[in-house]
Amino acid sequence: MAVNLQKGQKISLSKEAGGTLTQVKLGLGWDVAQGPQAKKGGFLGKLFGGGSGGDTIDLDASCIMFDSNKQPIDAIWFGQLQSKDGSILHTGDNRTGDGEGDDEVIKVDLSKIPENVVSLMFTVNSFTGQTFETVENAFCRIVNANNNQEVARYNLSAQGGHTAMIMAKVYRHDNEWKMHAIGETASGRTFHDLMPSISPHA
Numbered sequence: 568m569a570v571n572l573q574k575g576q577k578i579s580l581s582k583e584a585g586g587t588l589t590q591v592k593l594g595l596g597w598d599v600a601q602g603p604q605a606k607k608g609g610f611l612g613k614l615f616g617g618g619s620g621g622d623t624i625d626l627d628a629s630c631i632m633f634d635s636n637k638q639p640i641d642a643i644w645f646g647q648l649q650s651k652d653g654s655i656l657h658t659g660d661n662r663t664g665d666g667e668g669d670d671e672v673i674k675v676d677l678s679k680i681p682e683n684v685v686s687l688m689f690t691v692n693s694f695t696g697q698t699f700e701t702v703e704n705a706f707c708r709i710v711n712a713n714n715n716q717e718v719a720r721y722n723l724s725a726q727g728g729h730t731a732m733i734m735a736k737v738y739r740h741d742n743e744w745k746m747h748a749i750g751e752t753a754s755g756r757t758f759h760d761l762m763p764s765i766s767p768h769a
Contacts, residue, residue, distance in 0.1 A: 569708070569717040572748040580709060580737070580744045583718050588744065589678040590712035593689055594669025595628045595734065597705040600726070625695055626702070628671040629758040630655055631688045632680075633769035640684055643673060644758055645694075654679035655687070674712065675737070677744055686738035686769050693730040694756050700726055707734045709746060721748040730754045731761055736768060 570583050580588050629644035632655070641650045648657040656674045675687065689707060693699070708720040721735055729752040736747040753764040 570719045572719055572721040572746070574721075574723075574748055574750045577745055577747045578719055580718060580746055584711050584716070588711060588718070589676065591675050591677060591718070591737075592669075592710040592712045593630070593673045593675065593707060593735075593737070594710060595626075595671045595673075595689070595691055595705075595707045596669055597626060597691075597702045600701050600703045625693070625697075626671075626691045627694050627757070628657070628673060629690050629692065630657070630673050630675075631690070631758055631762075631765060631769075632684045633686045633688065633766075634683050635685045637766050637769045639762070639766075639769075640681075642758060646757075652679065652681055654681070669708070686736055688736050688765050688769055689734045690753075690758050690761055690765065691732050691734060692755055692757055692761070696730060696756065698728045698730055699732070699752070700728060702726065705732065709737070719746055721750065723750050727752060730756070733761065733765055733768060 570578055572578065627645050629642060631642045632640045632650065634640055643650050643655045643657045648659060654676045658672045658674065703726060705723040706720060709718045711718055731753040733749050733751045733753055735749055738745055738747065749768055753761050755761045
């Protein structure tokens, strides 16, 4: 049974998964905010601008790798879909709703993460500058890629005038991988703009 995280909560991924995790997927999703007369859908609604007409918003997910000195080592985003060491792969935009409802998925092979990398920061940005006032039901979740079982989910309800969000951190602690639900708002078109806000959490 997947754990539903609260803001600030930290969990052990292996404990929640019932064993050592090596292959994980981090899925991120959100709905386009609907008007008061519109039918409210779940996570499988108009994810990632999958609606018709102008009722869309295109957010981009990124993963930044940090060392123990909180220095960025590499970044995986739409401008570089794979980490230089090959341990992390961004599958790109998916506007169809396929793939268990996740429209941006970042695959992580935890066994191949270099020893000097201690944390992975996951963010979403509105590249076109649309604010999160047009977004609802944002979430991120960790899935065990070996059996496609959801390990943890973090639902966010931070609508507002910001254009980005620092979603979560996956990090090493006492020789195991943990997840920290962050959910801090920020502004910027790409992760580069967010670095002053991301680094303190790394």
